[in-house]
Amino acid sequence: MTVTPAIEADVLRSQDPELAEILLGERERQSTTLQLIAAENFTSPAVLAALGSPLANKYAEGYPGARHHAGCEIVDVAERIAVERARKLFGAEHANVQSHSGSSAVLAAYAALLRPGDTVLALGLPYGGHLTHGSPANFSGRWFDFVGYGVDAETGLIDYDQVRTLARTRRPKAIVCGSIAYPRHIDHAFFREVADEAGAYLIADAAHPIGLVAGGAAPNPVPYADIVCATTHKVLRGPRGGMILCGSELAERVDRAVFPFTQGGAQMHTIAAKAVAFGEAATPAFAAYAHQVVVNARALAAGLAAEGLVVTTGGTDTHLITADPAPLGVDGRTARGRLAAAGVVLDCCALPHGDARGLRLGTAAVTTQGMGEREMARIAALFGEVLRGATEASKAREEVRELAGGFPAYPR
Template sequence: MAAVSHAPETESARRQDPGPAALRRQDPELADILSGELTRQSTTLQLIAAENFTSPAVLAALGSPLANKYAEGYPGARYHGGCEIADVAERVAVERAKALFGAEHVNVQSHSGSSAVLAAYAALLRPGDTVLAMGLPFGGHLTHGSRENFSGRWFDFVGYGVEAESGLIDYEQVRALARAHRPKAVVCGSISYPRHIDYALFREIADEAGAHLIADAAHPMGLVAGGAAPNPVPYADIVCATTHKVLRGPRGGMILCGGGLAERVDRAVFPFTQGGAQMHTIAAKAVAFGEAATPAFTGYAHQVVANAKALAGALAERGLEVVTGGTDTHLITVDPAPLGVEGRAARGRLAAAGMVLDTCALPHPDARGLRLGTAAVTTQGMGEAEMTRIASLFAGVLTDETDPRSAREEVRELAGRFPPYPGSESRGGAGA
């Protein structure tokens, strides 16, 4: 284990150099750990649907002096002094998000997608209220009624599902359940549903039941920013989203709503569910929103979808069952059972070959499938040709036609041609 330096000059040195070189000098053990993570990301394929690579500019904002600032409250009404610059940063983030998504109000303080959903429930619901959301076995999130989560303990959740044959949302079931249970809120959104959601129809169903509509758009919101997916903002009372995933920002959440709910949403975030805002993260969100407003990001978002369609098609050609028969988004759900392997075992084999992804619930009872996405590999510059190659490696490993060690070398070669941060190794890290 590397020793941490405690020489007398360390205090002045760390204040003079707040960059990666300071970490290497002050704490080489942690520097090695971070370097190892960069190597892992650079030599394997990141196919987790919820992950992406931020830009160096976003990383710079995350490591900025705003990390030092306490800023409870909102711009112009903070509980701490010295927030003049922090106020400007948050206002920029809010205005950029409002313009990007066409929202009347945006709260950018949520620490995560889950905390954004918690605040949305706090703004609209009371403990014991009935909520209609996608059931967890069909792709609902933990915040959509899991008994291990606050949502399932505080509210009475009713779960809707998907059609057995198609894997598509059963909208008639949603309507029937809404009529029968008269929920206080209807939630639309999923962690593994690869198709566009009909927000207009959900709005109609919610109105018929006298319910609020909450869109949990954590996964598709980056595609919305790039014009590659429908926007839930005009239809939902509240939209919850993350700022990472396809959006390529820092890990965090945001809430979008109409002006009439602005005060309730803001008070639900602070002081009801959170304390001080993470101002360095909010600044990084502002950077990401600015990047997402460019033509380059629009091209990126559409390429993400094109890559997902290509990968889904290639996997189907190689014998995997693609749930819903394809995808409209960055996300693909597949069942490896036709190749003779169960989801968890398949994930382990693929991980050994350097392909990193998740398992997920499938519409079939007690079945686990694989959830993968194309956001990160598209950020690296890969296209449809690389998706075909990935599918071949994927199927080869699962059918034992390709030795995992051989596949690992192919993965390393492919990833090496598309580094997430070109030249970062020679500079000592992605933030250098």
């Protein structure tokens, strides 16, 4: 049997033309528009090959050497390789690579350390906390007593004084650091100190920056946090999925919290793809990529500021930028719509200084495509033209198509 990477939607053509059209349509969309969603990236063909492999067929509840199903001898090796590569990449004593998503990883971290009703301190949702950090619409808000810390309304920086005060007064069982939208490095040493003072566990939700950590372009939370949760599909450039890192003393609790407490069978094709991504992330080429992601984000942030947008915190340390387009006469939602019409794909987000929505964008995907500071300047100029209404959407769309077409993420 020939194993065709999933990217080759052609394999579907004869069997299911309806779905083939959808895969080809999405491939076309991704290759002719600009992917500035901060949480997205282009995985390598090797990662896609693992995802589209016969490992997808295997049931493997449990852990290597202790499965509930027969026939796991080969997938066991894949999981051991993934665990070893993750441990080495992040300097962790233990890694669990089975979490189906970032949210599943956070759920398992809470399950390992907390009881329902426990108090947890985390960045408030209006300031960039994730749904799993206490949203009433999520298990976290329903099962735990979340207390939110915030960011300074002027600077957009985490209000570290407030974190300390809330930890002292509310005595949380765990403190979560990590965000969906915070563009600056997080002071893990500070959070460790405050957690120790309060007798709390420290959970670092590094879903966003973990790829930068892998490439040495952001500080590593592993030496500070009791548990680090992460996704594998953002800057890290792996398959969609989650991962947990911790010390040996919590290894068993974490493993049990993932399986059997919160999940069933491990997805072995995804775990193999994670192993491939960890292998790629350990290379000098990936380190260069991670640093370029930050260089590009800084260039883009500076370009957006020059166009008149208000960039939160005045810039970025990471792949991520949040900005208020209000000075250009548009709110975040309108801006997102206009940019989408031009083929520039990004998100809206909350802003630290009020109710208005801003824009959230990142440079992970465009950097994978090989774009650099010159292209970031061109993209920033496009923002200015589109948001001011100085260029017709169709003309901007053509410019985006040409720019994206010059940097194909995959061989045609």
